[in-house]
Amino acid sequence: MIEEHRLRTLAHAETPRPADRPEAGTPREHRASRCPAPRQLDADEVGHLLNTLLEAYDGRRPAAQIRALVAPEVYAGLAGPRRPRPRHRTQTVHTCTPAPEVVEACARVEADGRSFALAARFTRTPTGWRCERFALLKPQQPAKPNRRAA
DSSP, rough: OOOOOOOOOOOOOOOTTTTTOOOOOOOOHHHHSSOOEEEEOOHHHHHHHHHHHHHHHHSSSSSSGGGGOOOOOHHHHSSSSSOOOOOOEEEEEEEEEETTEEEEEEEEEEEEEEEEEEEEEEEEETTEEEEEEEEEEEHHHHOOOOOOOO
């Protein structure tokens, strides 16, 4: 003789039925709630980022530390063998926002008592701001006059 046993679920331990469950958000909404969009950069934060990039440019910071902050083209320019360079320091930083997802910056940089211009462009990504362009503009060396043989 076989007895039939039925298990019943306890009311306080039941999972809600599909009709009772709150609607789950889409994967994009779920990711957005975990990683909110980065807020707008202000001039102080841009100055801090520029100093970090200059440290990698000078060789005082390993380039691998800034890989997540820069585009692959910028990383390629900052990585690799470096000869010792003087320490570059930002003096003034100016920013503008040509589009909601873009911040462009220019700065006056000093090294060894000389001034240089720095230009950078940052774009907003889902994970944070990334430097797309980085250029330290140095004056060209004066051309030496050609000596003609007499």
